[in-house]
Amino acid sequence: xxxxxxLSAAPVLPAVEPRKSRKNNPEKTRENILQExxxxxxxxxxxxxxxxxxxxxxxxxxxxxxxxxxxxxxxxVEVLEKLYGDIRSxxxxxxxxxxxxxxAIRRLVEFTFDHHDRNVDFVRIVSIENIHNAEYVKRSDAIxxxxxxxxxxxxxxxxxxxxxxxxxxxxxxxxxxxLISSFCFYRVSNRHTFGEIxxxxxxxxxxxxxxxxxxxxxVLRYLxx
Amino acid sequence: xxxxxxLSAAPVLPAVEPRKSRKNNPEKTRENILQExxxxxxxxxxxxxxxxxxxxxxxxxxxxxxxxxxxxxxxxVEVLEKLYGDIRSxxxxxxxxxxxxxxAIRRLVEFTFDHHDRNVDFVRIVSIENIHNAEYVKRSDAIxxxxxxxxxxxxxxxxxxxxxxxxxxxxxxxxxxxLISSFCFYRVSNRHTFGEIxxxxxxxxxxxxxxxxxxxxxVLRYLxx
Amino acid sequence: xxxxxxLSAAPVLPAVEPRKSRKNNPEKTRENILQExxxxxxxxxxxxxxxxxxxxxxxxxxxxxxxxxxxxxxxxVEVLEKLYGDIRSxxxxxxxxxxxxxxAIRRLVEFTFDHHDRNVDFVRIVSIENIHNAEYVKRSDAIxxxxxxxxxxxxxxxxxxxxxxxxxxxxxxxxxxxLISSFCFYRVSNRHTFGEIxxxxxxxxxxxxxxxxxxxxxVLRYLxx
Amino acid sequence: xxxxxxLSAAPVLPAVEPRKSRKNNPEKTRENILQExxxxxxxxxxxxxxxxxxxxxxxxxxxxxxxxxxxxxxxxVEVLEKLYGDIRSxxxxxxxxxxxxxxAIRRLVEFTFDHHDRNVDFVRIVSIENIHNAEYVKRSDAIxxxxxxxxxxxxxxxxxxxxxxxxxxxxxxxxxxxLISSFCFYRVSNRHTFGEIxxxxxxxxxxxxxxxxxxxxxVLRYLxx
DNA sequence: TATGAATGAGTCTTCATTCAT
DNA sequence: AATGAATGAAGACTCATTCAT
Numbered sequence: 001x002x003x004x005x006x007l008s009a010a011p012v013l014p015a016v017e018p019r020k021s022r023k024n025n026p027e028k029t030r031e032n033i034l035q036e037x038x039x040x041x042x043x044x045x046x047x048x049x050x051x052x053x054x055x056x057x058x059x060x061x062x063x064x065x066x067x068x069x070x071x072x073x074x075x076x077v078e079v080l081e082k083l084y085g086d087i088r089s090x091x092x093x094x095x096x097x098x099x100x101x102x103x104a105i106r107r108l109v110e111f112t113f114d115h116h117d118r119n120v121d122f123v124r125i126v127s128i129e130n131i132h133n134a135e136y137v138k139r140s141d142a143i144x145x146x147x148x149x150x151x152x153x154x155x156x157x158x159x160x161x162x163x164x165x166x167x168x169x170x171x172x173x174x175x176x177x178x179l180i181s182s183f184c185f186y187r188v189s190n191r192h193t194f195g196e197i198x199x200x201x202x203x204x205x206x207x208x209x210x211x212x213x214x215x216x217x218x219v220l221r222y223l224x225x
Numbered sequence: 226x227x228x229x230x231x232l233s234a235a236p237v238l239p240a241v242e243p244r245k246s247r248k249n250n251p252e253k254t255r256e257n258i259l260q261e262x263x264x265x266x267x268x269x270x271x272x273x274x275x276x277x278x279x280x281x282x283x284x285x286x287x288x289x290x291x292x293x294x295x296x297x298x299x300x301x302v303e304v305l306e307k308l309y310g311d312i313r314s315x316x317x318x319x320x321x322x323x324x325x326x327x328x329a330i331r332r333l334v335e336f337t338f339d340h341h342d343r344n345v346d347f348v349r350i351v352s353i354e355n356i357h358n359a360e361y362v363k364r365s366d367a368i369x370x371x372x373x374x375x376x377x378x379x380x381x382x383x384x385x386x387x388x389x390x391x392x393x394x395x396x397x398x399x400x401x402x403x404l405i406s407s408f409c410f411y412r413v414s415n416r417h418t419f420g421e422i423x424x425x426x427x428x429x430x431x432x433x434x435x436x437x438x439x440x441x442x443x444v445l446r447y448l449x450x
Numbered sequence: 451x452x453x454x455x456x457l458s459a460a461p462v463l464p465a466v467e468p469r470k471s472r473k474n475n476p477e478k479t480r481e482n483i484l485q486e487x488x489x490x491x492x493x494x495x496x497x498x499x500x501x502x503x504x505x506x507x508x509x510x511x512x513x514x515x516x517x518x519x520x521x522x523x524x525x526x527v528e529v530l531e532k533l534y535g536d537i538r539s540x541x542x543x544x545x546x547x548x549x550x551x552x553x554a555i556r557r558l559v560e561f562t563f564d565h566h567d568r569n570v571d572f573v574r575i576v577s578i579e580n581i582h583n584a585e586y587v588k589r590s591d592a593i594x595x596x597x598x599x600x601x602x603x604x605x606x607x608x609x610x611x612x613x614x615x616x617x618x619x620x621x622x623x624x625x626x627x628x629l630i631s632s633f634c635f636y637r638v639s640n641r642h643t644f645g646e647i648x649x650x651x652x653x654x655x656x657x658x659x660x661x662x663x664x665x666x667x668x669v670l671r672y673l674x675x
Numbered sequence: 676x677x678x679x680x681x682l683s684a685a686p687v688l689p690a691v692e693p694r695k696s697r698k699n700n701p702e703k704t705r706e707n708i709l710q711e712x713x714x715x716x717x718x719x720x721x722x723x724x725x726x727x728x729x730x731x732x733x734x735x736x737x738x739x740x741x742x743x744x745x746x747x748x749x750x751x752v753e754v755l756e757k758l759y760g761d762i763r764s765x766x767x768x769x770x771x772x773x774x775x776x777x778x779a780i781r782r783l784v785e786f787t788f789d790h791h792d793r794n795v796d797f798v799r800i801v802s803i804e805n806i807h808n809a810e811y812v813k814r815s816d817a818i819x820x821x822x823x824x825x826x827x828x829x830x831x832x833x834x835x836x837x838x839x840x841x842x843x844x845x846x847x848x849x850x851x852x853x854l855i856s857s858f859c860f861y862r863v864s865n866r867h868t869f870g871e872i873x874x875x876x877x878x879x880x881x882x883x884x885x886x887x888x889x890x891x892x893x894v895l896r897y898l899x900x
Numbered sequence: 901t902a903t904g905a906a907t908g909a910g911t912c913t914t915c916a917t918t919c920a921t
Numbered sequence: 922a923a924t925g926a927a928t929g930a931a932g933a934c935t936c937a938t939t940c941a942t
Contacts, residue, residue: 026926045356048272051912063928066913126418127352131270134417148422174423175439179408185415186407192359193351194406197373198399214400214447221446222439251901276937287937288903297937474905474941495806498722501933513907516934576868577802581720584867598872624873625889629858635865636857642809643801644856647823648849664850664897671896672889701922726916737916738924747916 030068032058033075034082037065041079042121045128049076073136080129081142083122087115096153101161102220108154109180109216116184117208123188151177158223167223179222183215255293257283259303262290266304267346270353274301298361305354306367308347312340313371321378326386327445333379334405334441341409342433348413376402383448392448404447408440480518482508483525484532487515491529492571495578499526523586530579531592533572537565546603551611552670558604559630559666566634567658573638601627608673617673629672633665705743707733709753712740716754717796720803724751748811755804756817758797762790763821771828776836777895783829784855784891791859792883798863826852833898842898854897858890 036057040049051072055062069075094111096104116123129137137143154173161167186194191202201207261282265274276297280287294300319336321329341348354362362368379398386392411419416427426432486507490499501522505512519525544561546554566573579587587593604623611617636644641652651657711732715724726747730737744750769786771779791798804812812818829848836842861869866877876882 029926045270045272047270048356050910052910061928062912063914063930064926067927070913072912124356126415127356130415130417131273131349131352131356134421137418137421143422151423174425175436177423178412178419178436179439179443181419182411182415183404183407186411187403189414190351190355190407190410192355193362194403196359196362197368198376198402200399211400211403214404218404218443218447221449222443224446254902275935277935286903288905288939291938292902476905479905495720495722497720498806500931502931511907512933513935514905517906520934522933574806576865577806580865580867581723581799581802581806584871587868587871593872601873624875625886627873628862628869628886629889629893631869632858632861632865633854636861637853639864640801640805640857640860642805643812644853646809646812647818648826648852650849661850661853664854668854668893668897671899672893674896704923725914727914736924738918738926741917742923 026068029060029064032060033065033068034078037075037079038082038121041076041128042083042124046073046076046132051075077136077140080125080136081140083119083125084137084143084146087119087122096157101157101164101166104157105161105220105223106216108157109219110212112180113184113212113215116188117203120188123185126185127189161223162225165225168225171223176219176223180215180219183211183218187211251293254285254289258285258290258293258300259307262300262304263307263346266301266353267308267349271301271357276300302361302365305350305361306365308344308350309362309368309371312344312347313373315340319378321382326382326389326391329382330386330445330448331441333382334444335437337405338409338437338440341413342428345413348410351410352414386448387450390450393450396448401444401448405440405444408436408443412436476518479510479514482510483515483518484528487525487529488533488571491526491578492533492574496523496526496582501525527586527590530575530586531590533569533575534587534593534596537569537572546607551607551614551616554607555611555670555673556666558607559669560662562630563634563662563665566638567653570638573635576635577639611673612675615675618675621673626669626673630665630669633661633668637661701743704735704739708735708740708743708750709757712750713754713758713796716751716803717758717799721751721807752811752815755800755811756815758794758800759812759818759821762794762797763823765790769828771832776832776839776841779832780836780895780898781891783832784859784894785887787855788859788887788890791863792878795863798860801860802864836898837900840900843900846898851894851898855890855894858886858893862886 033054036054037049039057040054044050044053049072051062051065054075055065058064065072065075069078094107096108099107129135151173154177158167158171158173158176162169162171187202194200195202202211258279261279262274264282265279269275269278274297276287276290279300280290283289290297290300294303319332321333324332354360376398379402383392383396383398383401387394387396412427419425420427427436483504486504487499489507490504494500494503499522501512501515504525505515508514515522515525519528544557546558549557579585601623604627608617608621608623608626612619612621637652644650645652652661708729711729712724714732715729719725719728724747726737726740729750730740733739740747740750744753769782771783774782804810826848829852833842833846833848833851837844837846862877869875870877877886
């Protein structure tokens with residue numbers, strides 16, 4: 001499962017055999033473009049990104065971008081899919097089902113927190129998508145195909161917790177997920193304005209640890225019977 | 226602050242479509258441009274916004290935008306200041322000091338929640354600013370001048386609560402504010418992607434009420450002694 | 451009335467007062483662009499024409515083309531309208547109604563012949579339009595608004611001729627117009643291939659006079675009772 | 676001439692869609708490309724035609740076009756030669772010499788009329804060539820090699836007719852051919868603009884028959900002693 | 901105070917064509 | 922005989938901005 005606020009598990013495709021590394025190496029070329037496109041789109045947004053700027057970063061010419069992706073928009077969609085898809089790679093490692101409910105929630109929250117903290121690119125592209133009203137997410141079948149097991153996992157934990165009497169009954173997994181995600185996401189997405197207005201350096205390690213603990217405790221208190 | 230009061234002074238025209246600028250009414254022309262600029266920047270972002278698009282909405286020509294604002298960037302900054310100013314100017318009317326701590330927190334959280342819910346424009350412009358690393362917020366003296374009484378108010382409530390034994394001691398107002406803000410903001414800023422991925426209509430009234438109650442309860446539980 | 455095969459009378463708009471001849475002279479600039487656009491489109495066709503090529507010919511930059519015409523396509527449409535419209539300027543000078551039927555036909559045919567001979571640009575743009583299936587003519591309200599009095603004039607001559615017994619009855623003005631136009635047009639439009647294949651210089655003055663006489667005689671013989 | 680016979684040799688596939696090229700069948704691949712090139716050039720003109728568009732229609736990649744034809748221009752020339760060759764190859768089968776002069780003219784005119792009516796592709800490519808000032812026709816030795824027996828046939832008929840006293844003496848075969856061709860060609864080449872301006876559907880069967888009769892009668896009257 | 905006209909510098913995209921096997 | 926990968930050059934078009942009154 002993925003702990004991303006909006007994404008979840010899908011088995012990682014068995015590694016494609018690496019292509020021969022000759023001069024003409026379409027997969028490498030394509031991948032190369034995509035990597036630089038991520039940087040550009042994440043930094044500049046969709047409207048702000050410049051195809052020329054991406055081209056300048058890669059050895060192959062700008063023409064290749066159109067050869068492989070057809071348009072700036074399509075390239076953006078693939079960047080979106082890649083960043084959403086990357087999230088899948090850290091899945092199924094939490095073994096939440098094996099932990100007691102409280103421990104499971106703690107691990108889940110901490111994982112979500114760390115995940116957003118480490119994937120600023122993802123947080124930024126999601127913000128960008130929301131500025132565009134999620135138009136491209138809605139259009140992407142690939143993203144739709146990434147099924148979200150997070151809600152199932154969370155739901156299962158809540159059920160067990162209620163059964164054991166440590167959590168309240170009647171809690172909605174989606175609501176709890178929203179509570180967790182909002183904090184983990186916002187802390188990254190809005191660090192610039194929040195940091196500036198309130199003069200706080202959110203990425204600072206000790207502050208970060210304090211906030212990590214805060215969201216854990218906050219969620220657990222909310223769930224408690 | 227001057228900015229805030231200046232802009233707040235201009236009464237919000239109720240349901241009246243912004244008037245086209247007329248001859249010899251510089252105030253009105255300027256205000257008119259700003260209004261349409263808000264729409265454009267909020268919808269399209271900074272890079273996506275088009276000076277032409279703003280000009281098309283107003284009667285006066287595009288030339289006027291430069292006459293009054295000098296550049297697209299400056300216009301954006303004024304949009305930013307206006308939206309920030311609108312928000313801050315209503316924060317002082319809650320009379321939180323007169324309420325018992327728990328009630329005060331509840332009112333503060335509900336106010337924050339409703340405020341974000343009602344001011345989608347503000348939420349969007351803040352997201353946009355973060356995409357730009359808060360570059361323009363940092364640059365704006367006007368925004369810096371808007372002192373945030375919210376932290377003082379919140380700090381005071383927490384102090385009273387701790388004194389009365391209803392809240393834990395040692396809580397940081399900034400952290401609590403982050404906890405509240407993140408939920409209220411994210412729920413609006415990410416409604417498009419979150420809604421699409423999890424197939425939920427966050428603005429729906431009954432869902433909204435449920436979430437409003439959730440964040441209140443969540444915060445209060447977190448604060449409880 | 452116009453003798454063009456496909457066009458006809460509409461009163462010439464009373465000359466617009468000439469604009470002041472300052473540096474900024476929009477009408478002149480616009481007209482200037484249009485003139486050079488005619489050259490380019492007529493020589494290269496719609497697809498073959500280059501906006502850059504037009505820009506190079508005029509003093510104002512390429513940017514002006516878009517300022518005044520919005521797009522290459524729109525510029526083409528205006529070229530089309532201009533060339534169709536220019537034809538109107540030679541109208542109503544034939545006084546066909548005052549001539550005996552045979553003389554009237556002769557004058558009409560000769561005028562049509564000369565008209566096409568002199569207006570190669572028009573002939574070419576019409577050929578180009580047909581390659582594009584008259585798509586732009588169909589789209590142009592201006593061209594549609596140019597009502598064709600030619601058919602009325604021709605019909606009137608045929609009626610008089612039939613009445614006087616010099617022409618057959620039952621002739622259709624449109625058919626006769628097609629007969630006349632086809633020769634006058636083709637002689638110009640196809641001079642390159644026809645001339646090359648049959649090794650004849652159609653624009654040659656003596657050949658031209660011979661053909662002018664031929665189409666006159668041919669039409670008159672066709673009409674004769 | 677060689678071109679003509681070679682191409683004529685390939686039987687016209689009746690209603691069978693052109694086959695995709697297969698491995699190891701160069702003749703077929705080449706022919707296939709040419710067929711699709713005809714469609715593209717005839718529809719779009721020389722400048723408007725896209726090598727990519729042709730490639731999309733055939734199974735073999737765009738690379739094959741260059742493999743077999745070297746350049747877009749050369750491909751166009753071969754399209755030109757093929758369409759010219761198709762036309763000329765059917766002109767010799769009328770056995771005009773065996774008919775009385777009037778009958779021979781009638782058959783010739785009707786044949787010319789039907790021929791243009793049926794070969795819109797040819798009419799279009801000739802129009803396109805004229806837009807390009809017959810540059811490629813002039814360059815093509817193959818087209819030059821297609822000797823025009825039409826003038827000889829026509830000349831012979833005119834001579835016989837004059838001898839028999841049914842036709843005037845002193846008529847030039849080339850002029851008469853121009854008279855016939857212009858009508859038959861224009862009716863097809865300009866059907867779009869003429870049809871639009873005068874609101875007539877030239878391809879309509881009954882109108883077509885009327886015009887077929889008209890050009891016959893018109894020519895015969897012109898020739899009559 | 902106000903504005904119509906003009907524009908240099910990009911910006912995305914497409915074109916016919918060649919490289920390298 | 923065949924082809925997947927690559928591309929320089931140009932294509933149409935747009936952008937925020939300034940000129941000149």
